[in-house]
Structure formats: C-alpha cells, structure tokens
Amino acid sequence: MAxxxxxxxxNRKLSEEFETxxxxxxxxxxxxxxxxxxxxxxxxxxxxxxxxxxxxxxxQDFASIKTFQDFYDFIxxxxxxxx
Amino acid sequence: xxxxxxxxxxxxxxxxKNQEEVRQSLYRGASGIGLDPARKEYGYRSALTGILExxxxxxxxxxxxxxxxxxxxxxxxxxxxxxxxxxxxxxAYLQENEVGILYGNDxxxxxxxxxxxxxxEKRNTALVGSGSIFQSMNSTVTMNLSVIFKLRGLSFTxxxxxxxxxxxxxxxxxxxxxxxxxxxxxxxAQEVNMYSVxxxxxxSAFSLREDEPAxxxxxxxxxxxxxxxxxxxxxxxxxxxxSAKRRGAxxxxxxxxxxxxxxxxxLSVPNVDGPRRSLEMAIRDSGLGIKDIRYINxxxxxxxxxxxxxxxxxxxxxxxxRPYVTSTKSMTGHEMWMAGASEVxxxxxxxxxxxxxxxxxxxxxxxASALLHIPVQTVEKEFDAFLSNSFGFGGTNSTLIIxxxxx
Numbered sequence: 300m301a302x303x304x305x306x307x308x309x310n311r312k313l314s315e316e317f318e319t320x321x322x323x324x325x326x327x328x329x330x331x332x333x334x335x336x337x338x339x340x341x342x343x344x345x346x347x348x349x350x351x352x353x354x355x356x357x358x359q360d361f362a363s364i365k366t367f368q369d370f371y372d373f374i375x376x377x378x379x380x381x382x
Numbered sequence: 383x384x385x386x387x388x389x390x391x392x393x394x395x396x397x398x399k400n401q402e403e404v405r406q407s408l409y410r411g412a413s414g415i416g417l418d419p420a421r422k423e424y425g426y427r428s429a430l431t432g433i434l435e436x437x438x439x440x441x442x443x444x445x446x447x448x449x450x451x452x453x454x455x456x457x458x459x460x461x462x463x464x465x466x467x468x469x470x471x472x473x474a475y476l477q478e479n480e481v482g483i484l485y486g487n488d489x490x491x492x493x494x495x496x497x498x499x500x501x502x503e504k505r506n507t508a509l510v511g512s513g514s515i516f517q518s519m520n521s522t523v524t525m526n527l528s529v530i531f532k533l534r535g536l537s538f539t540x541x542x543x544x545x546x547x548x549x550x551x552x553x554x555x556x557x558x559x560x561x562x563x564x565x566x567x568x569x570x571a572q573e574v575n576m577y578s579v580x581x582x583x584x585x586s587a588f589s590l591r592e593d594e595p596a597x598x599x600x601x602x603x604x605x606x607x608x609x610x611x612x613x614x615x616x617x618x619x620x621x622x623x624x625s626a627k628r629r630g631a632x633x634x635x636x637x638x639x640x641x642x643x644x645x646x647x648x649l650s651v652p653n654v655d656g657p658r659r660s661l662e663m664a665i666r667d668s669g670l671g672i673k674d675i676r677y678i679n680x681x682x683x684x685x686x687x688x689x690x691x692x693x694x695x696x697x698x699x700x701x702x703x704r705p706y707v708t709s710t711k712s713m714t715g716h717e718m719w720m721a722g723a724s725e726v727x728x729x730x731x732x733x734x735x736x737x738x739x740x741x742x743x744x745x746x747x748x749x750a751s752a753l754l755h756i757p758v759q760t761v762e763k764e765f766d767a768f769l770s771n772s773f774g775f776g777g778t779n780s781t782l783i784i785x786x787x788x789x
Binding site: 317318335337339340342343345346349355357358 | 445511
C-alpha cells in the first residue's frame with residue numbers, strides 16, 4: 300500500500316504535468332478520464348515516472364490501470380521492486 | 383483572376399511583440415541585436431543574435447495544444463492570433479470556411495537535438511516525450527497551427543531557405559488568385575537558439591562585431607563583416623477581394639506581384655542574374671512601372687558578396703529610377719526562414735504610416751551601394767507600393783510587390 304507521502308507526491312506531479320485540478324484526483328476516480336489522457340499522453344506518463352520516481356516503464360505497462368488507487372499501487376510496487 | 387488582398391497582420395520579433403511595438407521600433411530605428419553569452423561557451427565564433435523572449439502561451443493554450451509547439455511555432459501562434467484578430471476572423475468563421483495555411487520554415491533544430499541527447503543518454507526513445515516529433519518536423523508550424531486554429535484548407539510548409547517566408551506568401555497569392563483558395567494564413571517562422579545556427583556560425587558567416595551589437599548588422603556598408611542571426615514569426619492573412627468584401631474586412635493592402643528564380647549556380651554564393659530575373663518577373667507580374675515602386679526592402683543581410691550582388695541586380699532593374707532602398711535587417715538581423723514574411727509586415731507598417739525606417743549602420747558605401755538611395759534617417763514619406771526581396775541558400779530567389787488597395 301502506497302504511503303501518504305508517495306500519494307501526495309504522485310498527485311502533485313500528475314496535477315502539474317497534466318494541468319488537472321488536484322482536488323479531482325481521488326483514489327477511486329478514473330485516471331485516464333480525470334487527467335484526460337490519450338495515447339500520446341501515456342508517453343509523457345512514462346517520462347514523468349522516470350523523472351520523478353526513477354522508474355523505467357513502457358506505455359503498455361499502464362494498460363491495466365483504471366483508478367488513481369491502481370496507479371498508486373502500481374508505482375509503489377515498482378518503487379519497492381527498484382529498491 | 384482574383385485580386386489578392388491583405389486583411390490581417392501579426393508580428394513577433396526582436397524589435398517588438400506586436401504591430402504597434404514594431405511600428406515604434408521601425409520609426410525610431412531601434413536595434414534588436416544583442417549577445418547570447420552561452421554561445422561562446424560552446425565555441426561559437428559569434429555570440430551576436432536577435433534578442434527576444436519566448437511568449438507566455440500557457441494561459442492561451444491548454445497542454446495538449448502546447449505540447450507540439452516548437453519555439454518558432456510559439457512565435458507563429460502569437461503572430462497568427464494578432465493577424466486573425468485584425469482580419470476579424472474568429473473560430474466560427476474558420477469552422478465554416480476552408481482557410482488554408484502556408485508558412486515558411488526550414489529547420490527545427492532545438493527539439494531534434496534535445497531528443498537525440500536523451501536517446502544517447504537514456505537509450506529509451508519514449509523518454510523524449512510525446513511532443514518531440516511534432517516539434518521536430520519541418521512542418522511543425524503548419525501542422526500545429528492547423529490543429530490549434532481548426533483550419534480546413536490547404537496546409538503545408540514552404541522550405542526555401544531564407545526565402546521561405548516570401549515564397550509562402552507568393553504561393554498563397556497564386557492559390558487565391560487562381561480561385562483554389564479564398565483565404566490563406568501565410569507567414570514565416572524562425573527559431574532563435576544556438577542549436578539552430580551552430581553550423582551556420584561554422585561557415586564564418588556571422589559578424590564578429592561583438593563589442594557593438596547594435597552596429598554589427600550593417601547591410602550595404604563597406605565595412606560589413608557578416609550577418610547576425612535572428613528570428614521570430616510573422617503572419618499575413620491573404621484573401622480574395624471578393625471574400626474580404628463579403629466579410630466587410632478592412633483591406634490593408636494588395637499583393638500586386640510575385641517573382642522567383644533560381645541561380646542554378648552555387649550553394650552559398652549568390653549571383654546577380656538570379657535575383658535580377660526574380661525582380662523582373664515580379665515587376666512584370668504586378669503590371670506596375672518601376673517608377674511606381676517608391677520603396678524597396680532589400681534582402682541585404684550584411685555579407686560582402688550577397689549585398690554587392692543584390693545592389694548590382696537592383697541597379698540593373700531600376701535603370702534611372704531612384705526609390706528608397708533599405709534593409710530592415712540592419713535593425714533585426716537576419717530573420718532567415720521568417721524574413722520574407724516579416725519584411726513584408728515591416729514594409730506594410732511603413733506604407734500604412736507614411737514613413738521609411740532608417741537603414742542603420744550605413745556609414746560608408748561600397749561601389750554598388752553608393753548608387754542606391756539608402757536613407758540613414760527616418761523619412762516621412764507616403765508611398766503606394768513597395769518591393770521586398772528574399773534570397774536563400776541554393777540560390778532560391780523570391781520577390782514580392784505589395785501596393786495600397788484601390789477599388
């Protein structure tokens with residue numbers, strides 16, 4: 300389970316990068332719709348995750364992510380794997 | 383054939399971020415040249431460049447629309463906003479009509495180099511980000527502006543070296559004259575970063591007069607020692623007279639003639655014959671006599687051979703006529719891909735406001751420029767028609783003639 304500090308950092312970075320009101324970013328909210336992501340934006344998600352979380356991923360890795368909670372868990376598990 | 387009129391203009395350059403700022407700079411004879419010290423750290427011979435800050439477009443465009451915009455695309459967006467505003471063309475009009483775009487652009491070096499730096503370091507192409515490809519292509523300006531403004535007409539980029547912007551206007555003129563398009567966004571854009579001019583610096587083409595930046599660009603002066611790279615963007619809205627009349631648009635001027643030629647000669651060394659033929663074609667196309675053209679905005683970039691050969695070509699075509707001749711590059715430096723469009727905007731501002739901007743740094747003529755009528759002070763002068771030359775690497779030449787609109 301992602302800790303509060305990691306969740307806040309994720310929310311802040313997603314809000315800044317995709318210019319979305321941080322109040323809209325809630326654990327059960329749909330990630331793609333809330334951030335208005337299309338296939339091009341997933342490439343920028345790869346860049347964001349590399350720059351701010353040190354993870355090297357592919358756009359396809361995000362395919363199973365539905366909600367922000369899924370995203371927190373996904374990042375958390377990869378950060379832990381990386382550690 | 384349709385008459386082709388100008389109904390809007392926009393400009394973003396080192397002498398002003400809109401028409402009014404540029405008009406004032408032109409009138410005062412203000413230089414936009416300065417130094418970029420970072421270039422010296424990278425071994426550039428010359429740090430001289432046009433100085434302009436990038437526009438803040440974050441409040442104007444959302445992220446998706448900004449992602450693909452290169453530096454020169456940002457300049458072009460701001461210039462085109464100004465031009466559409468003046469033309470009275472809004473989003474609803476663009477959705478209901480087939481407005482096209484032809485813009486001059488011949489490089490997009492900065493995003494290419496950034497992407498290659500990332501790929502070399504990270505060995506992961508995804509990390510260049512989604513916007514890189516759309517910023518890197520030569521067509522970056524037209525593809526982005528087409529989407530941002532929802533244009534539905536013809537869209538492509540004209541790459542004709544330092545004549546790109548001029549050819550873009552000339553091609554737009556042809557398309558409207560023939561009836562293929564009613565309204566076109568035409569212009570030119572030029573990135574202003576050191577990556578874009580490194581190889582040009584390597585040719586020893588740039589002035590080294592770094593101790594006096596405002597005196598470095600000195601077209602036609604005997605002691606010129608090279609050009610000063612510069613940039614920004616300029617947009618003109620061209621449309622058929624019938625379209626402008628139907629919309630009730632204010633007509634700013636009329637494209638009277640376009641001429642072109644290639645030297646078929648040398649990659650970088652210009653000649654006299656090519657420019658002469660371009661001039662003659664434009665004058666023939668305009669139906670004007672040479673004495674009707676009271677102002678010439680020369681291509682003259684401040685290189686020895688280029689300015690000399692242009693002066694010779696002009697003298698040949700002018701015969702006994704003595705119009706004022708200036709190069710606004712004495713103020714702006716060489717705006718390259720943009721220059722053919724920006725210099726039409728500069729000249730239009732002069733024609734609309736009844737003056738000719740001073741030609742800076744013309745202290746001692748050479749044997750050819752001594753025979754041209756080059757004003758070093760602002761001249762209060764009403765004139766009805768001007769001619770603008772643009773020449774580029776590979777020997778591509780373009781000449782435009784614009785006149786005041788009369789029914």
